[in-house]
Amino acid sequence: MVLNELGARINTALQALSREAVIDERAVDALLREICGALLESDVNVRLVHTLRQNVKKRVDLDELAASSNKRKVVQSAVFDELCRLVDPGVQPWKPQRGKQNVVMFVGLQGSGKTTSCTKLAAYYKRKGLKVGLVCADTFRAGAFDQLKQNASRAHIPYYGSYTEPDPVRIAVDGVAQFRASKFDLIIVDTSGRHKQEAELFAEMEQIAAAIKPHNTIFVMDGTIGQAADAQARAFKQSADIGSIIITKMDGHAKGGGAISAVAATGSPIEFIGTGEHIHDLDAFSARSFVSKMLGLGDIGGLVETVKDMQLEKNEDMMKNLAKGVFTLKDMRDQLQSILKMGPLSKIMGMVPGMSPEMMQGFDADESTRRLRSYMCVFDSMTEAELNSDGKPFENESRLRRVARGSGVRPVEIQALLHQHRQFGQLVKKMGGPKGMLGKMNPAM
Ligand code: GDP
DSSP: OOOHHHHHHHHHHHHHHHOOSSSSHHHHHHHHHHHHHHHHTTTTTTHHHHHHHHHHHHOOOOOHHHHSOOOOHHHHHHHHHHHHHHHHOOOOOOOOOOTOOOEEEEEEEEEESSHHHHHHHHHHHHHTTTTTEEEEEOOSSTTHHHHHHHHHHHHTTOOOSSSOOOHHHHHHHHHHHEEEEEEESSSEEEEEOOOOOHHHHHHHHHHHHHHHHSSSEEEEEEEGGGGGGGHHHHHHHHHHHHEEEEEEESSSTHHHHHHHHHHHTTTTTTTEOOOSSSOEEEOOOHHHHHHHHHTOOOOOOHHHHHHHHOGGGOOOOHHHHHHHHHOOOHHHHHHHHHHHTTTOOOHHHHTTTOOOOOTTTOOOHHHHHHHHHHHHHHHSSSSSHHTSSSSSGSSSSHHHHHHHHHTTTOOOHHHHHHHHHHHHHHHHHOOOOOTTTTTTOOOTT
């Protein structure tokens, strides 16, 4: 069962409970039956589901519940906490330290999404301002270096690898040394994956680890493997000093709850989940955010972090303009560009509290992303003077037609963009100036 469906089923069960006239043991049992059934169908281990049922029953005091005006909330909070406990081993994952040259090694089976995740992680920390380099120490799979090279170039991340050196240990050592010499903050080493947990794979992993002494080893696991996750995670944990885990392919039809709970049961913290093939499809994992999102309750923590990543405060020109009550087309372009950089809109919408999966159904994220991209072409076709203006130059029709021709966007859509800009500009004008709310903001904030 896909996670959204699991969340919807748990929510429906909770709603049914609040409609019950009498909340007795029978009603709570019926609720737990439904929730546990949904969890089992999502591949969560029977043992873990049993523990969850016991714990919720222990926590829900029937006498207290009978008197409570909001029965659903009481039970919901017990279920919520237990679901969090199911996916949270209570250990914080390792984080790179600023001012230090951090080395991270990736391990996992072939096809798990290791190479893709290496680049995603590199891009994630690059957005946070770290100088990141990638090393390809996978000499087993033909084409591994080309793949890493391609991904890294697209994301403008420096990489190291070799077409001729057959020894992965040598490549790892040389790559790390090169990036160390150039004062990189984070060096990510990708290693070979094999089809299954072979002794050879583990031996190579150990040799590389002994040679480069990574500060952290990240185990990458395919989230679609369901119940097998438990055994695989345990095997890797025994052979390598696994500091954290990335579970991939949590998009689409993954019964991801099974993998996440199985892995959490091994005591290893899940650091990220991969949610697609695109470079931005990597979500920092937090048990509460994960459960919250699954139940359609939003993810404020994730949203705050994503907005922080936009580094609005670094756009000093815009902050100064806003303080003066001015909002140019260039300011608008920079804002829209930041939104595009944050990744797919569907992901951002999913973090907004109250945006349940059902509500998202009418929202065509791909279409909105496409429209944002076409707006970027419009801005690219404007002159510097036009960009720095309040949009008035486009009252001249021939200018508008020129930009339409240059960008391939229809004039009516450009007019809609200019209209949006004008509306927000009026608001900024009202709030700006020395006495306005924006005027009191510190531009260098
Ligand atoms: P490796 O052999 O472990 O290095 O695996 P790759 O990084 O080459 O990934 C194997 C396949 O899985 C590729 O087609 C990736 O695009 C795909 N992949 C990786 N991560 C994700 C993910 O989070 N979601 C989806 N849908 N595909 C992924």
